[in-house]
Amino acid sequence: MKELGLNISKKRMKELLYENTINILKKATEVKAGHIGGSLSMSQFLLPIIYSLEIENKFNYRILLSKGHASLGFYSILNLLKINEKPFENYCTKKSSSFHGHTCKKSFNKLIASSGSLGHGLPIAMGFAYTEKIRNRNIPIICILGDGELQEGTLWESLLHIFNMNLNIKILIDFNNSIETNTSKIDEGIKNLVKTSDYSGHSYKDIKKAINLISSQGPEIIIFRTTKLANVNSYESKPQWHAGIPNLEELNDMLKKVHIRLED
Amino acid sequence: MRNTLLKSISEKINLDNKLIVLLGDLGVFQMKDAMKKYPSRVLNFGVMEQTMIGFSAGVASGNYYPIIYSITPFLVDRAYEQIKLDLIYNKNNALILSAGASYDYSTLGPTHHCPHDITNLLSINHPLISHPFTKIESVNILNLILQNKEQAYIRISSSELDISKYSNLEKVELKSQKENLMNLEKFISKNSLSNDKLVILFGPDSILLKDCVEHIKDSDAVITVSVINKTMFKDLSEEINKFKRVLIIIPYEPSQIIFKLVSRINTFKNKPNSILVLHPKPDFYDSSYEKIDIFRKYTEETKII
Numbered sequence: 075m076k077e078l079g080l081n082i083s084k085k086r087m088k089e090l091l092y093e094n095t096i097n098i099l100k101k102a103t104e105v106k107a108g109h110i111g112g113s114l115s116m117s118q119f120l121l122p123i124i125y126s127l128e129i130e131n132k133f134n135y136r137i138l139l140s141k142g143h144a145s146l147g148f149y150s151i152l153n154l155l156k157i158n159e160k161p162f163e164n165y166c167t168k169k170s171s172s173f174h175g176h177t178c179k180k181s182f183n184k185l186i187a188s189s190g191s192l193g194h195g196l197p198i199a200m201g202f203a204y205t206e207k208i209r210n211r212n213i214p215i216i217c218i219l220g221d222g223e224l225q226e227g228t229l230w231e232s233l234l235h236i237f238n239m240n241l242n243i244k245i246l247i248d249f250n251n252s253i254e255t256n257t258s259k260i261d262e263g264i265k266n267l268v269k270t271s272d273y274s275g276h277s278y279k280d281i282k283k284a285i286n287l288i289s290s291q292g293p294e295i296i297i298f299r300t301t302k303l304a305n306v307n308s309y310e311s312k313p314q315w316h317a318g319i320p321n322l323e324e325l326n327d328m329l330k331k332v333h334i335r336l337e338d
Numbered sequence: 339m340r341n342t343l344l345k346s347i348s349e350k351i352n353l354d355n356k357l358i359v360l361l362g363d364l365g366v367f368q369m370k371d372a373m374k375k376y377p378s379r380v381l382n383f384g385v386m387e388q389t390m391i392g393f394s395a396g397v398a399s400g401n402y403y404p405i406i407y408s409i410t411p412f413l414v415d416r417a418y419e420q421i422k423l424d425l426i427y428n429k430n431n432a433l434i435l436s437a438g439a440s441y442d443y444s445t446l447g448p449t450h451h452c453p454h455d456i457t458n459l460l461s462i463n464h465p466l467i468s469h470p471f472t473k474i475e476s477v478n479i480l481n482l483i484l485q486n487k488e489q490a491y492i493r494i495s496s497s498e499l500d501i502s503k504y505s506n507l508e509k510v511e512l513k514s515q516k517e518n519l520m521n522l523e524k525f526i527s528k529n530s531l532s533n534d535k536l537v538i539l540f541g542p543d544s545i546l547l548k549d550c551v552e553h554i555k556d557s558d559a560v561i562t563v564s565v566i567n568k569t570m571f572k573d574l575s576e577e578i579n580k581f582k583r584v585l586i587i588i589p590y591e592p593s594q595i596i597f598k599l600v601s602r603i604n605t606f607k608n609k610p611n612s613i614l615v616l617h618p619k620p621d622f623y624d625s626s627y628e629k630i631d632i633f634r635k636y637t638e639e640t641k642i643i
């Protein structure tokens with residue numbers, strides 16, 4: 075399979091991340107809806123990945139946002155990269171063609187399921203990957219999970235099959251510490267069970283390594299260490315911004331405090 | 339009936355390479371030859387029903403048709419949200435084959451009883467639910483479902499009921515049967531002179547409810563319902579409208595069926611004088627009951643009109 079890279083400069087990627095952050099904050103305030111905390115943490119690594127797959131490499135893959143509440147972030151990326159502007163434009167509007175607050179399959183032709191209820195994505199991704207395997211095509215399936223979702227039993231059930239069946243699934247975990255108390259040390263639990271890659275969502279080098287893993291064959295689990303409401307200084311990592319909507323005053327303050335952290 | 343269906347599925351696997359069978363650690367012995375011949379299309383997925391339904395949704399979105407087989411409460415209760423969202427909401431068609439209708443596993447206690455599967459599936463708009471009366475009918479329904487690869491649920495019962503064996507009844511053809519053969523079958527009494535009493539049976543367990551046999555013998559007509567879908571509610575309510583007294587026998591939790599029928603019947607100008615529903619009393623039967631004892635002892639009557 076073609077090895078993937080990411081050639082866009084870090085400076086330009088920071089500009090895209092900045093624009094994406096501003097768009098997400100403004101849209102949520104405008105429509106009074108959206109999970110901005112997880113949308114921003116996920117965008118930190120997903121925007122460069124989608125840029126590589128769609129813009130630079132025209133790569134054949136499928137994707138499933140198991141953390142469907144981050145749909146605003148996903149639609150914002152599709153909009154910014156001009157892949158499909160409609161879901162973002164019609165996000166939580168009152169039009170009949172509107173898109174609700176969780177990911178809809180109709181938003182993107184590579185999305186294999188509508189999602190929203192946590193714990194549903196990985197089994198579906200696994201079933202799809204299985205059909206790819208028996209067809210000998212093995213198109214990679216990217217499945218994005220949040221750290222809170224890791225507590226769902228279906229993740230652990232799915233892991234029993236994914237590695238035995240050697241399915242071509244790339245599990246990207248947006249580990250933004252959204253669970254207020256990670257008492258179960260769930261990241262350690264996964265690491266003890268299966269091979270994982272533990273990356274920083276704010277490291278350009280790590281994101282490039284992850285992109286490279288997407289083009290490898292077989293299952294991969296990539297933990298991205300991110301921050302809730304990433305890149306909005308003094309608002310980051312605060313639980314109220316999981317599903318909280320800023321008022322105009324807060325929005326203006328947030329916009330002033332956007333500072334993209336993307337290290338080498 | 340379950341062995342017949344599994345045998346039939348094993349044969350279909352040979353002919354249709356789009357079928358993928360997922361076993362919830364049940365039916366493995368019956369499917370062993372098919373598993374050996376088609377290891378990638380007949381899988382013992384194990385005891386993880388929620389993940390198995392989710393997996394089947396992915397299989398369907400990969401353009402295969404999954405057939406899922408396990409025990410009723412573990413599929414329909416435990417994996418209810420996966421059936422609702424992964425299959426129905428996401429429009430991923432699958433055939434769920436469940437063993438253990440209502441109280442088939444009666445002696446195993448409430449953990450293995452599932453008299454509410456059909457009501458629960460109807461409440462989330464499951465489009466095609468079937469409870470075949472006989473082995474032959476089960477294979478006919480299976481064939482039709484596999485031909486169209488629809489969203490479907492077959493509830494396999496340990497009971498069988500061949501109503502054509504009642505010597506006082508003769509089968510008549512319904513208008514709708516020409517279009518949809520599987521929904522309803524109508525039998526009229528050879529002794530009947532009027533359209534007075536209609537008895538409607540929902541699946542083979544109906545015969546186990548108290549006084550069901552006497553009601554059949556005493557009726558002017560009997561309708562058997564094998565498939566529950568939109569067409570069935572339309573056709574059946576039109577038949578109900580032709581009789582003065584109607585007795586509906588539903589050997590499971592009946593609320594959704596009653597609700598959907600009543601909403602149609604209420605639009606009629608001339609309704610029957612009485613509509614009575616016989617059904618099992620909903621409860622947790624926490625002793626080692628025989629199936630027939632639960633139905634006989636705990637039959638309830640609900641008067642609609």
